[in-house]
Amino acid sequence: MSNRTIGFTCTHLGSRLRAFSTSSRLSQEQLVILGSGWAGYNIARQIDKKLYDVTVVSPNSYFSFTPFLASAAVGTLEYRCATEPVRGIKHVHFAQGWADSIGNPTPLQGPSKLQTPEEEGEEGNKEDSVQRLYEIEYDKLIIAVGCYSADFGIPGVAKYAHFLKDIRDSRSIRNRILERLEQAVLPNTTTQQRRDLLSFRVVGGGPTGIEFAAELNDFVEEDVYRLYPELKNLVSITVYDVAPGILMSFDDSLRNYAEKHFRREGVKIKPNSRITAVGEDWLELDGKDRVPHGLLVWSTGLASNPLMSKLAGVKRDEKNKSIRVDQHLRVINTSDQPMSDVFAVGDNAMPEEGRLPATAQVASQMAKNLSKKLNAMGRGTDLNKTEAFTWSNRGSMVSVGQHRAMVDRSQDSIQGPKSRLAGISAWIVWRSYYMTLAMGWRNKILIPVHWALTWFFGRDVTRF
Ligand SMILES: Cc1cc2nc3c(=O)[nH]c(=O)nc-3n(C[C@H](O)[C@H](O)[C@H](O)COP(=O)(O)OP(=O)(O)OC[C@H]3O[C@@H](n4cnc5c(N)ncnc54)[C@H](O)[C@@H]3O)c2cc1C
Incomplete structure (x- = not known):
């Protein structure tokens, strides 16, 4: 040996x-x-x-x-x-x-x-x-x-954007959102300053960016406006992608469903958008316009x-x-x-x-x-x-918020409309599947308990 x-x-x-x-x-x-x-x-x-x-x-x-x-x-x-x-x-x-x-x-x-x-x-x-x-x-x-x-070498991304790859990223994003809410609610903050602080922008319309935008929108609709009534209707969520649409790996019918759902929810989708530079509180689009951001989540590959x-x-x-x-x-x-x-x-x-x-x-x-x-x-x-490795495609799932999700198994052995599911039933499949995937017993117990706590009492906005 x-x-x-x-x-x-x-x-x-x-x-x-x-x-x-x-x-x-x-x-x-x-x-x-x-x-x-x-x-x-x-x-x-x-x-x-x-x-x-x-x-x-x-x-x-x-x-x-x-x-x-x-x-x-x-x-x-x-x-x-x-x-x-x-x-x-x-x-x-x-x-x-x-x-x-x-x-x-x-x-x-x-x-x-x-x-x-x-x-x-x-x-x-x-x-x-x-x-x-x-x-x-x-x-x-x-x-x-x-x-x-990946930041594709775009100036400012590594310094000012938040990636979402690890639990530490989740924590820094959550702290940033809560920090922005507390800054915005201060009495000497103007309405325009509030709007800028609460401009939450996501770059990347793949499943990760979309699930984050959906979760953020649920948080805003279900908890932020209840806990910060002064901020009602001042939060905006925008998803940018260089592609002509979001969730490009999903079947067209499901993509249309997601776009319609986001439109109804007030989440803005900006396809064909190229981010060319990022600053502490702004991002530059196509080398021209600068728009403010209070939080920038970067999920492009x-x-x-x-x-x-x-x-x-x-x-x-x-x-x-x-x-x-x-x-x-x-x-x-x-x-x-x-x-x-x-x-x-x-x-x-x-x-x-x-x-x-x-x-x-x-x-x-x-x-x-x-x-x-x-x-x-x-x-x-x-x-x-021993058995050679072969990949079996079990399909893709994405949660789009407000108890809706999409399941696409059209690349799997299943064909036709049966291979696609969208709405509440897909969301139940999404939650059940990921709950069963949780590895330890501690989390198999904790996860449904926390879902239930959020359902009954809302999300915790304590910042520490
Ligand atoms: C937010 C998010 C949601 C996702 N959702 C889904 C989903 O729903 N379904 C799905 O199929 N996929 C999903 N993915 C993709 C999936 O998480 C990745 O494909 C998967 O994590 C890859 O597993 P991995 O073990 O190769 O790498 P990782 O899970 O990234 O693990 C790499 C490990 O290596 C460690 N490491 C890094 N450098 C070194 C080093 N030099 N020495 C030692 N250790 C090192 C890291 O700390 C980490 O522990 C998601 C990804 C993200 C970011």
């Missing part, structure tokens, strides 16, 4: 820094999983720990349940409903930090763009924090570090994880720079050969045969296939006898 290494930075409070144990049974292989997202977290749960000594490396000690980030950003659900602790998985070591290099660790130039708690001013102080380069040995490595949000550019000898997808993998999810090297013990799954992986969307659905199916494969291999089955 030949061990190789990955280098990773651990940024943490000195007092809490701990090395992880390597007291594994000799027969166990060291399995290192980079990332605690849909792919990494699922593998850590599904892998047989009697067969592997498992270590998860991630800057986050939790898994973010991304479909609920929009709900958490406005308080329909509390933050903890959208996270699961990695340390909650039995017999898995966890090392908090960023994987920085693989195979040939080099001193770090600073972690990737993800912010450390210290950078965000969340906990601890800088003097207490340490950054150390560690090396971890592995026999088998799984790269599941996902992607970052994905950029490759900086770790990808540090992987030498690995074949990458030309378009999105993700790692090319074979049918067994093994990383393909630049000589077009699969690497025997290095796998990639989730948003940072792209199978050689055909492009797959960057979704939790794909990431979890890859995770399931790879876990089964590794478990079989751990019991002595040859890799080539």
Whole structure:
């Protein structure tokens, strides 16, 4: 068994820094999983720990349940409903930090763009924090570090816009909204200033941007106008997209339904709009007009994880720079050969045969296939006898607010009108599906409880 290494930075409070144990049974292989997202977290749960000594490396000690980030950003659900602790998985070591290099660790130039708690001013102080380069040995490595949000190099986006990718983003968006409401309600704020502060703008008309706009509109209609009567009718929500419409991956009839629904709700849709610059309280459209914003949520697509550019000898997808993998999810090297013990799954992986969307659905199916494969291999089955990865498209869903959603399975095996559903019944399907997907029992209980609390008492607007 030949061990190789990955280098990773651990940024943490000195007092809490701990090395992880390597007291594994000799027969166990060291399995290192980079990332605690849909792919990494699922593998850590599904892998047989009697067969592997498992270590998860991630800057986050939790898994973010991304479909609920929009709900958490406005308080329909509390933050903890959208996270699961990695340390909650039995017999898995966890090392908090960023994987920085693989195979040939080099001193770090600073972690990737993800912010450390210290950078965000969340906990601890800088003097207490340490950054150390560690090396971890592995026999088998799984790269599941996902992607970052893309800003397309547009000036000001990274500094002034809010991305929605992680539970910390939900928290900063929620604080920003509540801050704007409190500023707007001050007695010396003019009506025009109120309108500007309450101009909530979303860039990106895909499912993530649309679900956020819908959740925000529900919050405004159901709670803001009740709790801040002075602000009645002063909030505006606008969704911009460079495409000719929203939800372009959905069937036309469903897209029309969503557009009509938003029009009725007063959410403005601005297709064919190109944002060219962003400032602290304005955004520029098509290099000409500047409009004010009190909150700007940016959800326009994905950029490759900086770790990808540090992987030498690995074949990458030309378009999105993700790692090319074979049918067994093994990383393909630049000589077009699969690497025997290095796998990639989730948003940072792209199978050689055909492009797959960057979704939790794909990431979890890859995770399931790879876990089964590794478990079989751990019991002595040859890799080539294990099931090759194939993606089964289960369709798409999006919630559009006011107890309405849309389900589109027209790319699935179902055809015709039966493949599409919109309205309250689709919303029940949306909620039931995601509730059952919640991984831990704690959240299976918490989620319906919080939905019920929001229904009866409204969303909490406490800011801390
Ligand atoms: C708001 C939102 C809603 C969504 N809703 C849906 C939906 O309803 N249905 C659906 O199918 N898809 C949805 N998606 C897409 C889905 O969440 C992603 O496709 C999925 O998260 C990809 O999983 P992943 O494991 O590849 O990456 P991620 O889930 O992004 O996880 C990556 C992990 O790697 C860690 N990491 C990053 N860099 C490093 C490093 N250098 N070293 C170690 N760890 C690192 C990160 O901290 C994270 O833990 C949504 C996405 C968002 C943002």
